[in-house]
Amino acid sequence: MSVVTRKYIPLIIVAILGFFMVFSYPVDIPVITETSSILGKWVIILASFALGLGAINMFLIHGRRVSRMEKGRWLPSLSLLGSLVFVIILGFATGVKSDQYTFMYDILVGAGRLTFVSLRGFFMFSAFYRAFRARTWEGSAMLAGTLLVLMYQVPIAELFFPQLNFFTKWLLDVPFVGGNRAIAVIGGIAMVIMAFRLISGIDRTWMGRGE
Secondary structure, eight states, X not given: OOHIIIIIHHHHHHHHHHHHHHHTTTOXXXXXXXXXXXXXXXXXXXXXXHHHHHHHHHHHHHHHXXXXXXXXTHHXXXXXXXXXXXXXXXXXXXXXXXXHHXXXXXXIIIHHHHHHHHHHHHHHHHHHHHHOOTTSHHHHHHHHHHHHHHHHTSHHHHHHXXXXXXXXXXXXXXXXXXHHHHHHHHHHHHHHHHHHHHHHTSOOGGGSTTO
C-alpha cells in the first residue's frame, strides 16, 4: 500500500465529511444540510454493521471458551450466548414491540441496571470516604456540601432544620448549576478544538501505528 493511499486518502475523507457535519449546524445552506443528513443516515447503517460484527466477534470468543470448557469461564460465556440467541430469536419472531420481547428486555436490562446502580452506590460511598476527609479546607467544604445535599434528600431533616431547605436549594440552583454550565461550555470548546484537529489533519492518532 502506497504512502498516499495509507496516509492522505483517509485524511481527505475525514476532512470532507467533518466539514459537512460541523458546518451543517451554524450554516443554513441546503447542500451542506442535505449532505450532513445523508451522512447521518450512513452513520446509523455503519453502526448497525458494527453491531453485527460485534455480535459475531462475541460468538467467536465466547464460543471458543464454551467449546474448550475453560475453567471458571465457560459457564458465564454459555449464559451470555444463550441469552443473546434467545433475545434475537424472540425479537425476530414476535417483533421488538411485542409484550413478550418487552417483558424479556425489562427482565434482563432492568435487573442489570439495578445491579449496576447498586454497585455504583457502593463505590461512590467508598470514594466519598476516601476523598472527602476533612484534612484541608477544600476537603472540608466538599464534605459539608455533600452532607447538606444528602440531608436535603431526607424529609425528616427538614423537620429538625427548617432553614436547611432554603440553603440547600440555593446551593443546588446557583453554585451547582453554574459549575455544570461552565463544564458544558468547556466541553463544547474542547469538542470544537478536537473537531478542528481531526479535520485539519493535526491529530492523526485515530489512524494507528503512531501516524
